[in-house]
Amino acid sequence: MTFDASASSEPGDDIVRYYFDWDGDGEYDYNTTEAIVNHTYNVVGVFTTSVMAEDEDGTFGIWSTWTFFRRVTVSNAPPLVNESWSYGVEGENTTVTVDVYEPGNNLVRYYWDFD
Template sequence: ASASADPDGIIELYQWDWDNDGKYDNEYTIPTTTHIWYEEGRYTVTLQIKDNNDTSNTYTLDVEVGGSGEPKLVISLGVSNIAPFDEDSERTIPVKIYCYNFSASGVTISVIEDDNLTVTAVTPPVNLKDGEEKDFLINVKVPKLGENVTAGTKTIKIQAVDTSGVKSNVETIEIVVHKAGGGMPGFAAILAIAAILAALLFMKKMR
């Protein structure tokens, strides 16, 4: 659903009905997801999108599952949202990798774009069977802000690849970087301000 757009608002929720029963099975704040059917057949999938004005729209598509197909790896973000990063910090982010129509060996994560952040794969190479899904971890390290990295939204692009050269889709991950100490003043600073105000009031009374 990455092509979804809202010209007069912001899309806040993506809801998926995988079996056409009128009930939404999953909901996310990001436009991409992956679902596995364990039986061959034709399935009707409905996507409902909601924006910040509580306006919604739906789209329905039939999906054919089963039969022979080309070897395929699919990678997707393993969480619905990512908490902001402070400068000079690092954290792991989970992703999921799915394997279709073949058995993949030595599956690893390749970093396509890092936006001047340090992005490394934590999970070692893994073998995947046809229809199997596994969780992987990537580590994202944000340096101190400066000339090369500024505060704001950063874009990371990753891709799964196996030893035979089969590559997945390119998954885009957006993270927000904050300047350290840019929030509320600390307790000590508040005490210092209070002490100055008290001193000024005392001096005013002495006059």
């Protein structure tokens, strides 16, 4: 996801650093001089994110701190499947290998259809 804090401003001072709280716990997880950043949520869920801007004086307080909140809903992505098999002779065993990666770790069932 792309987060854009470029609309932040401080009359008379330049913004020099942005602090991002990705999970809404009140602790800033990432800081940068860039106003536009990307972040990836690795699990399904709803997240409250915030950003705080620091001005060139390095002061933090009501006059130099801006916080916005954005509720982010992450949908469940489909599982990624990688399969391989060896060709066999009718009536003999063959090997089928299936590797499944499910980003949310919510895979609950496998279905097999060999028709």
